[in-house]
Amino acid sequence: MTSEPVPARQVVRSQARRPGGRASTPALDDLYEPDAYGRELLTSLMRAQGAACLTVLLPALALLALYPLLTAIFPWLATAQVLGLPLTLLILGGGIYPPLVLLGYWYVRRAERLEQQFVELLKEQ
């Protein structure tokens, strides 16, 4: 092993960025208090973001899980052809990606709007 002194391990964390580093509002201080109110605010934020997360993941899950399931139930789907090409190729070879990408962009917009609402809620108080 090495003879050089081993430096103390450091958990590196990025610094939060605050525009201008201005002072906070009283409502923000509440958020960091260990009392019930601060915890409730945090819970409501996590609930809202968790709900947004599920509203995008559940349709995606349905999209991915239903297609194989339907094929297992209705075997004719496996050999169906559309425009002279196998349906499987049209879906798995490209058609499935646009809905996934659109769901992704929809989530980005929705999550940003949620955060904006939360920030405004804090400012109002």
Next chain:
Amino acid sequence: MTEPASVIAIVAVTGITAIIGARGVRVARTPADFLVAARQVPAPLNASAISGEYLSAASFLGVAGLAMLEGLGALWYAVGYAAGYLVLLAAVAAPLRRFGAYTIPDFAEGRLGSSALRRAATATVILICGFYLLPQLKGAGVTLQVAVGGPVWIGVVVLGAIVTLGIASGGMKGITFVQAFQYWLKIVAIAVPALVLLAVVQHPPVSTVTGPAPPTFAHRTAVEFPQPEVITVAAVVDVTTSGEIDGVARHGPLVLTKGNHRVGSGATITFPAHSPAPHVAANPVMTGAAWTSPLLQLGGRPDHALAATYGVLLATVLGAMGLPHILVRFYTNRDGQAARRTTAFVLLLLGCFYIFPAVFAVLGRMEAPGLYTSGQTDSVVLVLPRIMAGGELGVVLGALVAAGAFAAFLSTSSGLLISMSGALSHDIMGGGVRAFRSSAIAIGIVMTALGLAVLNISINVLVGWAFAIAASTFCPLLLLGIWWRRFTWVGAIGGLLLGGLASSIAVLLTIMGVGTTGWPAVLLSEPAIWTVPLAFLTMIVLSLVSARAIPADVTQQLLALHLPERVRLPSAAVRELVAQPGS
């Protein structure tokens, strides 16, 4: 079958990567390094870099090869590789960026406050990256074999040596620009040949792809056997041979009888036009209808196809978030919102890329049935340009795909080796540049040796296992760590150990040949279907019974994860720079 153009292209890609990498000075996992990386990078560039590091040998060669071999159902791998980023986007990207830990062990220790958990996470990093590195090495072997000829192991050793030396000497760092360049190189290298080949294809696809019979040779075709194989001939056929057939060296005309024949390494068999292509005895022969089924058929067998499909989907969709070398890249985002935008962009870039392996799989079944005969379906992307477009066009396109493939191995395997060496040297050997270098060399040698042991397993299957292990370990760790207040380090360690062990043992048993049919085959070769629920359940139950281990600062940690940057307290920033004593 030496192809100078391909060799030049491969050398050029390696050289350019090494030169750009060498200018990025040294690899050192110091705090300063991370702070440099935390500079602002625009979302499209960052997304290109993430995609560049993500698209590996599996995406470039493996998906097309496996889909050609086992049918279009294998395209679920590609769908899962891409859809994983939707889960990453919705559940992980922004909180993880806001938390500000740079690696999964950092996140685990910071969130749950346990250095034992940190070590368990470090071991898991090495396990996942190791499984992911093996198929990259095999891919390099296949690529060099197509370009230069000779046995597959040469390429494995060459790539292992290049990457190990490159990283140990401090070059080849995963710089954002290099990785972004690699994405665009890869998509050009697969899209241009695919589009050109679609333009030159002569007969309508459906007739040969969906027909009832096994594929037939459209023209008189010479099939080369780089490895010894046992092939199954369906009907008597007059061929011309050169090399060892059934243990006898033969040169000239030969009647191949119905049944199995042993073909020696280096032999060539020339089949007449319109004869059905024999297949490797161990591999399936599929009718067009079976081949176009959207259910994943393990080894071409139709039993338990739905379970196998769900197994692959679970592994790939949930495994994408658990790849250690990818998550590090998310810290080049400015903040949580930028991390989301970048991830959504990655989804778009991956969706565009994964159209093309499907094209190669279909064209390969139509135009290159000889690959079924020689068992070389993993090389379909590499050899198809030469088979379909003759002359100089074929040579140029062949060189292009060879360059793209090598870019895929270089970018992914250097990212993996950096993650493994970083984890080993930083968390186990006590840190320092010297420890990093010796870790890189040791791991490089071990992995190259292991790479030689798995040469007969499909690239994509190997990568699927790495995803299955990631989905059974880091996926529950991240999801519960971000979203569940009552998560404890006890639950986390228990889940990592049980999920990691169960999925690894299942994979090792499959490699050893245990369970080749029925449910054992599905449950062992697609373990995610039971190991992911097992890992989640273990983490939840153990956390509930160890409620005293809930960190005292859990509210602070959850705030750090979920609070938008705009509303952070100034004191939060100070609190985030946690200095911990060495263990």
